[in-house]
Amino acid sequence: MGRKRKNRTHLKGPIQAPTTDVPKSFIIKHGQVGSSLTQLVRDVRKVMEPNTASRLKERNRNKLKDYLTMAPALQVTHLLAFTLTPVAPSLRIIRLSAGPTLSFRIERYSLMKDILNTSRRARSIGMEYLSPPLLVLASFPPASPTTPPHIPLLMKAFQTLFPPLSPHTLTLSSARRVVLVAYNAERGTVDFRHYVITVKPYGVSKRVRRVLEGATTKSSSTSGILDLGSEKDVADFLLRRRGEAGPEGGYESAASSTESVAGDDGDAVNLADDYVGRNNKKGQRRAVRLDEVGPRMELRLVKIVEGVPGKEGNVIYHHFVKKTKREIAALKADHAAKEKLKRERREEQERNVKKKARANGKDQDMDDNDDLEGHEEEGREDDSEDDGDGVWDGDEEISEGEDSEVDQEEDGAEDSSSDEEEVRRPVKKSRTKGKR
Structure with a gap:
């Protein structure tokens, strides 16, 4: 075996501090929910990436109060809680840490896998989720004296979920996704959609675009090389009539080919900068298209309350109670x-x-004073004892015999005390390991 070479994966240069103006979110399921609503929580986390906890693990013993307590320490600004009620699934958008709290009823929803299965062109989910999506608000009534007061709060709630758009600092290659929030005035609901931006060559037919992009057929195993093995001439591939399998069907006329390559001028733009994809260079004219990848939700605003759950304030708006x-x-x-x-x-x-x-x-302080007074009294008692019999008298004489007797008595006392200590000292028991 060859020697494995270690690659340096650490970051070089100064570490950039996280910006405080970027909103961060927790997306959780609260209570007992089914597998479908659990998958919807995962899909909404994909939409909110990269500024969300995409691998957050919920446990049954976790309560909503735990997330509300933990979120400010992690600089989380929003909490999206999905729950299942007897009527319908519901969604609460909580602005941390002072509110307000918006409660929605989920009228209808489709998962990401359902949208991808129904689309004609299957998309592979890849690098689009490394940058936050662009928010588009549509069909909301403009501010006026007749506009309901809860509409501006509803718009502000969705605007604060995503990072603010700065045209001067935004790079074109980072605009990969779009979140559409449209207000339906007839039903009084809000439609939530999620799209991926695709850029295609403009003014060419589908077959020519496949040649330019280097697309391959399903049977081809070589990436980036177009399979023309079944064609006698390149004109058979480029000009063959639609629906014809072989070159015997004939070619398209000049009028039909012109119609096929015309396209819609409203979808064509000139790229202001280099974009993701082959030949998408600055100044090129390209057609922009939105491919829906889901999830899809229809939300009905039920209630807006000041504060957060557990610390609710006044009810600003209620759909059913007037x-x-x-x-x-x-x-x-x-x-x-x-x-x-x-x-x-x-x-x-x-x-x-x-x-x-x-x-x-x-x-x-009183205890300290008592202790000081006790020490002073003890000192006074010691002084009084020294003034009496304890004072040394110069006329008093001690004979050598008395000294020796006293010394012998002290030595005997010390010996006896040492013998008593040896007798009183406990004997250490030897530990034996028994067989189990």
């Missing part, structure tokens, strides 16, 4: 009273904590 101005004022008054009560309780708790801390500090 309240009068008096009821709205009463709800606002109740909410203000609850907020005032919470604030008073919080302030009272802080005062109690400070009061307890001061009390603990005073008790500790």
Whole structure:
């Protein structure tokens, strides 16, 4: 075996700090859902890449409060929670960390695999998901005094899900996908679509485009080489009539060939910069097309609430419940009273904590003073004892015999204490390993 060569995979140069203006999201399923809704969660994660946790693992013991607590530490700005209700699947878009919370009912949806199976041209999912998609808002009513107040909030909610578009810093090659959010005024719903941008040569027929792009047939095994083995002449491949299998069918006329290569001028653009694909250079005229890859959803806005789940505030909009101005004022008054009560309780708790801390500090100071007074009294008792019999008298004499007797008694006491210690010292038991 040859020696394996190690390639350097670490980044070179200074590490760029993540930008704070790019929104990040968590997309989760909440509660018991089926396999279809679980797959929809995975598809929506693909749409929101690369600024989402695409491999986030949910567990049954995880609650919505856990994600709301963990998200600010990870600089997550949005939480999309899918759940299954007795009526229909629902989606909640939560703006962290102060709200608002938008609740949608999913009227209809199609998965990514369903869209790809129904399309005539199968697409391979690849490098398109390395850059965020472009957001397109369509059919929303313009701002006016007659516009419902929840429409601007709805538009703002979808705008903040994706990074802001900057034409001065955006590179053309990074524009690979489009997310279309269209408002249906007749049904009162929002249509969610996801497309991939494809660029094709303009003004040429399909067969000529296959030659230019180097496309291969399904039977060809060589990549980038067109298989013309069944053709006698290149004209048979380029000018053969549509639907004819062989060259015996004849050629197309000049008029029919002109119609086939005309195309729509509305789809053709001049590339402002180099784009992904063969021969897509700056200044070339190309036809731009959107291929839908899914998922597809039809959403109905049900409710908009201030705050986040668990800390809800006023109900800004409700699709099914309509309240009068008096009821709205009463709800606002109740909410203000609850907020005032919470604030008073919080302030009272802080005062109690400070009061307890001061009390603990005073008790500790009193204990320290008691200890100092005890030490002083002990010192005074020692001084009084020294003033009495403990004072050295110069006239007092001790004979040598007494010294020797005292020394012998002390030596004997030490010997006896050492013998007692040896006797009292416990004997260590030997450990034996028994056979099991």
